[in-house]
Amino acid sequence: MNAKPISFNPGLSGVTTLVRRRPFSALVLCSALGAVGFSTVKSDAVAPVASPAAIPSTYELQSLVLTGDNSGTANILLDDFALNVSFDFEAIPDSYGVPGSEFTAIDVTQLSVNTVTTRDGNQFSDFTDYNDHRNINALIAGYMMKNRLGEDA
Known part of the structure; x- marks a missing residue:
């Protein structure tokens, strides 16, 4: 090896x-x-605060009433708005594949928004989109399965 x-x-x-x-x-x-x-x-320079492009909505089921064998109405709080919705559903017998795990699955087949009001009670035009309807369907179906409301239907 070279020394230099x-x-x-x-x-x-x-x-x-x-x-x-x-x-x-x-x-x-x-x-x-x-x-x-x-x-x-x-x-x-101060680093800008990261904020999301869209703030996720919050959904809350206030009341649910079954008006027929496969229909009902519900009051939903969507952010700062109150929605009165009508829905149709199907009750489907289901299980997890283990004996004794039978339950009734609920599938909301049709959802219509009747009225949208603000917290003050003022009427507001319907602004809901596909994602809102999908989340409201899941909220209604989950509530009905939890409380076993579809087993009589």
């Missing part, structure tokens, strides 16, 4: 010799210069 390092830049051969002879002192010198360089940087 080959320099890529002949003009800096003194630097390579210095680094080769005193590697610990060069490391301390470089790290100290880096620490001074990073510690003197001051920034007055």
Whole structure:
């Protein structure tokens, strides 16, 4: 092995010799210069607060009344609005595949929003979309399965 390092830049051969002879002192010198360089940087800029593009809606079932064998009405709180909805459902016998795990699954087949009001009682136009209907269907079906309301149907 060569005892003398080959320099890529002949003009800096003194630097390579210095680094080769005193590697610990060069490391301390470089790290100290880096620490001074990073510690003197001051920034007055404040990072922006991350906010989601859309805030998720909150759904709450206030009341549910079965008006027929396969229909009913419900009052739903959607954020700051009260929705009066009518729905049709199917009761489907189901099980988890284990004897004794039989239950009645509920599938909401049709949902219609009758009225939308604000908390003050003012009428508001229907603004619900597919995602709202899907979440309301799941809320109604979950409530009916939990309280076994579809077993008589």
